[in-house]
Amino acid sequence: MEKILPPLAERMRPHTLDDYIGQEHLVGPDCILRRMIESGKVASFILWGPPGVGKTTLARIIANTTKSPFYTLSAVSAGVKDVREVIDRCAADARSMFSQGRPILFIDEIHRFSKSQQDSLLGAVESGIVTLIGATTENPSFEVIRPLLSRAQVYTLRPLEASQLQMLLDQTLNNDEVLSKRPIDVQQTDALFRFAGGDARKMLNILELLEQSTPAGETMVINDKVVTERLQENPAAYDKQGEMHYDIISAFIKSMRGSDPDAAVYWLARMIAGGEDPEFIARRMVILAAEDIGLANPNALLLANTTFDVIRKIGMPEGRIPLAECAVYLATSPKSNSAYMAIDRALATVKSTGDLPVPLHLRNAPTSLMKDMGYGHDYKYAHDYPGNFVRQQFLPDSITTQQFWKPCDNSAEQRLADLQNARWGKKNRP
Numbered sequence: 001m002e003k004i005l006p007p008l009a010e011r012m013r014p015h016t017l018d019d020y021i022g023q024e025h026l027v028g029p030d031c032i033l034r035r036m037i038e039s040g041k042v043a044s045f046i047l048w049g050p051p052g053v054g055k056t057t058l059a060r061i062i063a064n065t066t067k068s069p070f071y072t073l074s075a076v077s078a079g080v081k082d083v084r085e086v087i088d089r090c091a092a093d094a095r096s097m098f099s100q101g102r103p104i105l106f107i108d109e110i111h112r113f114s115k116s117q118q119d120s121l122l123g124a125v126e127s128g129i130v131t132l133i134g135a136t137t138e139n140p141s142f143e144v145i146r147p148l149l150s151r152a153q154v155y156t157l158r159p160l161e162a163s164q165l166q167m168l169l170d171q172t173l174n175n176d177e178v179l180s181k182r183p184i185d186v187q188q189t190d191a192l193f194r195f196a197g198g199d200a201r202k203m204l205n206i207l208e209l210l211e212q213s214t215p216a217g218e219t220m221v222i223n224d225k226v227v228t229e230r231l232q233e234n235p236a237a238y239d240k241q242g243e244m245h246y247d248i249i250s251a252f253i254k255s256m257r258g259s260d261p262d263a264a265v266y267w268l269a270r271m272i273a274g275g276e277d278p279e280f281i282a283r284r285m286v287i288l289a290a291e292d293i294g295l296a297n298p299n300a301l302l303l304a305n306t307t308f309d310v311i312r313k314i315g316m317p318e319g320r321i322p323l324a325e326c327a328v329y330l331a332t333s334p335k336s337n338s339a340y341m342a343i344d345r346a347l348a349t350v351k352s353t354g355d356l357p358v359p360l361h362l363r364n365a366p367t368s369l370m371k372d373m374g375y376g377h378d379y380k381y382a383h384d385y386p387g388n389f390v391r392q393q394f395l396p397d398s399i400t401t402q403q404f405w406k407p408c409d410n411s412a413e414q415r416l417a418d419l420q421n422a423r424w425g426k427k428n429r430p
Helices: 032-039 055-066 080-095 115-127 162-175 190-196 200-212 224-233 243-257 261-273 278-296 299-314 320-332 338-353 368-372 411-424
Strands: 045-048 070-074 104-108 131-136 153-156 184-186 220-222
Touching (some): 032 055, 055 070, 104 115, 162 184, 162 190, 162 200, 190 200, 190 224, 200 220, 220 224, 243 261, 243 278, 261 278, 278 299, 278 338, 278 411, 299 320
Parallel strands (some): 045 131, 184 220
């Protein structure tokens, strides 16, 4: 009977950090996760990054290296009952005299867990019954409840670069039990790496497709023409969570930023037809409304946020209508990134100047001692003055002339700029 092999991506899954490719900022020499693994003291954390960059693999390596009991749940199929059953087993392992380490609970796609499911994890994580490792392709700030985030550090994983994909390709062709025995002619890798889109699993799936579509005994050729033709013949080889996910959302955002409603609706349709998560689309429109439209049309953020709420209430296919309405509105709105640039300038100043003291007249003075020390002294309450405005210093002493917000050239912000000039004068500061 012919031996049934697991898929190539599973055959090439590394089992040690030495074989792990990518994420040097986390697992490189003296980096945070490597130090944690080598010390054997693993704290709860969440791995955030695109598909195929090694989130699940890293969790398994940690469990193997620390000799810890390892449990895994998929947020797609697990319910609260499943979570509690696994936690009970973890608690039993933690009490066992034979346990070599705290049990690790790996939850794939943790962003799909409901609030109640995430709540059910809190007690076990806080009490130390289990070390939680979550994996998500979505921003944890939006999808993971705050109490759980406060108990788990978030580490960001990056798409693999071309040099790292080359390392994986060489490793696969030399070591895989199937490909290492076949004659292979690697002529070009540009298309292979481009279609992989930084996703190791996707590249291995493409290699497997090439191998399976090459007759036994013939040389397996890897070049741009062959890769493109085979993928076009086999659309299932594409992964909407890989190249499609990131390239098309990029085109969608850039079309709205570039004020092209037709292109925005087209790319929106591509995502909807491809089964993209509508909440992901709506969330990106909320970000664009703040980052790229901002003060030029503050209503854009309100509409984008409302669209996000509506999508959660009605779902698809009806959700395509408010998504399209919002996309057209954002694309046709005037654009400004002044608020986005202002906060980045302010953050840069904070980084370079440190924790500058708050001027005394702006400090809160809840006790008599603080009042005696000058806290709140000479503060001018704006509503006591004509037009609800009076000039006084609000920035720390050493940066009083800094200007972080610089209005863009649109009618809404020019009106705001005129008002600020009338209040503060040309220097925009007291």
